[in-house]
Amino acid sequence: MSKYDNIPYKMYLDENEIPTAWYNVRSDMKNKPAPLIHPGTLQPLKFEDMQPIFCDELIRQELDNDTKYVPIPDEVLNFYKMYRPSPLTHAVFLEKMLDTPAHIFYKFEGNNTSGSHKLNSAIAQAYYAKKQGLKGVTTETGAGQWGTALSMACSYFGLDCKVYMVKVSYEQKPFRREVMRTYGANVTPSPSMDTEIGRKINAEHPGTTGSLGCAISEAVEAAVSTPGYRYELGSVLNQVLLHQSIIGLETKAACEKFGIKPDIIIGCAGGGSNLGGLISPFMGEKLRGEADYQIIAIEPASCPSFTRGRYVYDFADTGKVCPMAKMYTLGHDFIPSANHAGGLRYHGMSPILSQLYADGYMEARSVEQTAVFEAAEKFARVEGILPAPESSHAIRAAIDEALKCKETGEEKTIIFGLTGTGYFDLTAYEAFNNGTMTDYIPSDEDLEKGFASIPKLDL
Numbered sequence: 267m268s269k270y271d272n273i274p275y276k277m278y279l280d281e282n283e284i285p286t287a288w289y290n291v292r293s294d295m296k297n298k299p300a301p302l303i304h305p306g307t308l309q310p311l312k313f314e315d316m317q318p319i320f321c322d323e324l325i326r327q328e329l330d331n332d333t334k335y336v337p338i339p340d341e342v343l344n345f346y347k348m349y350r351p352s353p354l355t356h357a358v359f360l361e362k363m364l365d366t367p368a369h370i371f372y373k374f375e376g377n378n379t380s381g382s383h384k385l386n387s388a389i390a391q392a393y394y395a396k397k398q399g400l401k402g403v404t405t406e407t408g409a410g411q412w413g414t415a416l417s418m419a420c421s422y423f424g425l426d427c428k429v430y431m432v433k434v435s436y437e438q439k440p441f442r443r444e445v446m447r448t449y450g451a452n453v454t455p456s457p458s459m460d461t462e463i464g465r466k467i468n469a470e471h472p473g474t475t476g477s478l479g480c481a482i483s484e485a486v487e488a489a490v491s492t493p494g495y496r497y498e499l500g501s502v503l504n505q506v507l508l509h510q511s512i513i514g515l516e517t518k519a520a521c522e523k524f525g526i527k528p529d530i531i532i533g534c535a536g537g538g539s540n541l542g543g544l545i546s547p548f549m550g551e552k553l554r555g556e557a558d559y560q561i562i563a564i565e566p567a568s569c570p571s572f573t574r575g576r577y578v579y580d581f582a583d584t585g586k587v588c589p590m591a592k593m594y595t596l597g598h599d600f601i602p603s604a605n606h607a608g609g610l611r612y613h614g615m616s617p618i619l620s621q622l623y624a625d626g627y628m629e630a631r632s633v634e635q636t637a638v639f640e641a642a643e644k645f646a647r648v649e650g651i652l653p654a655p656e657s658s659h660a661i662r663a664a665i666d667e668a669l670k671c672k673e674t675g676e677e678k679t680i681i682f683g684l685t686g687t688g689y690f691d692l693t694a695y696e697a698f699n700n701g702t703m704t705d706y707i708p709s710d711e712d713l714e715k716g717f718a719s720i721p722k723l724d725l
């Protein structure tokens with residue numbers, strides 16, 4: 267007999283139980299995340315400074331450290347109803363396979379065409395662009411989840427969507443590109459020849475296959491130089507964590523409805539948006555001293571911003587057209603090794619999570635990619651879902667924690683974020699299945715090269 271014998275395998279909220287306001291974790295933080303600063307003046311960015319880049323309402327959300335609950339607009343809530351509430355699943359088959367006394371639950375965000383949680387913020391961002399009367403938005407995408415999500419959201423609201431896609435992904439991952447085009451997006455391989463920064467990067471690094479940091483620079487330039495356009499970003503920013511709090515709010519509501527008390531909450535961390543969203547309401551309780559949870563961020567050993575990065579101001583992009591953010595960073599010139607297959611390759615981290623980590627409210631660990639795919643395979647075989655490589659970082663850690671419980675006999679309750687599905691990552695699965703996948707951990711010298719690109723500021 268276990269304490270969770272009487273709950274369903276999949277715990278759904280009713281449609282009318284979807285939260286109607288996002289929760290802003292900054293409102294409960296004593297040490298607020300450091301503001302974005304202007305690279306020239308080093309002064310915190312003001313509303314007017316950001317206006318050429320972002321939509322007005324999204325800037326307000328970015329700067330708002332105080333409002334606790336932000337109402338979700340009806341148009342966004344209606345769209346959420348197409349694929350939300352997402353299920354909180356009791357991973358009984360995984361528990362059985364591991365023969366662990368631990369209880370494992372996962373919140374699955376892969377049940378929409380974009381295949382990930384990114385649609386939660388994309389639809390909000392497209393809504394505010396539409397409301398402002400804009401013609402369209404620009405963005406970047408790496409493997410394509412964010413670009414796909416924003417394409418879907420823009421198509422819903424009748425906005426143009428221009429996506430700069432990292433060239434190597436554009437060429438090697440044509441399928442997501444075609445999903446974006448199906449939703450009407452204009453997809454350009456980056457670095458391209460249609461922006462100044464793209465031409466510069468192409469001239470300096472002939473034959474380059476691009477990077478996320480470089481695609482961001484191009485998308486921002488395209489937005490500020492095209493009337494009626496703004497730029498939208500799928501992670502890292504405070505506004506994105508705000509929108510993603512829907513994941514955590516639903517999780518918490520399901521926990522309350524079904525009597526689940528988590529001890530450990532785990533999420534993978536690229537720019538920090540899914541993890542930030544999942545933990546927000548739980549972190550709020552922790553910050554207010556109402557409850558305690560062990561919160562763990564999992565990142566790839568090949569791109570270890572939290573575990574080996576520096577907590578300093580750095581540029582958000584390679585081309586240095588974006589503002590600077592104080593965050594755990596590997597340096598804006600850091601490019602993860604080419605053998606790194608599993609996503610999560612951004613050099614920096616959400617300023618909110620960076621502050622919470624610096625203040626000791628959460629932990630971080632790094633895992634190697636073959637161990638991640640071993641976990642993905644185990645999970646797929648027993649729970650039936652083919653997980654995204656990114657999500658599988660969290661699966662790895664959840665399995666490791668459950669195995670620790672097996673040693674100690676502890677009956678801990680673990681919740682992890684299953685952010686998406688892996689149907690577009692089959693080249694990585696192929697390498698794993700063929701036994702040709704390798705692990706790469708950057709040496710201290712490798713990291714020094716990235717750190718050398720961090721601006722030396724007198725702050």
Ligand SMILES: *Cc1c(COP(=O)(O)O)cnc(C)c1O
Pocket residue numbers: 381382383384411412500501502534535536537538539540541609610654656657685686687
């Ligand atoms: C983008 C993505 C991530 C990582 O981004 P975060 O902003 O750190 O959440 C994780 N999982 C999936 C499936 C993604 O698409």
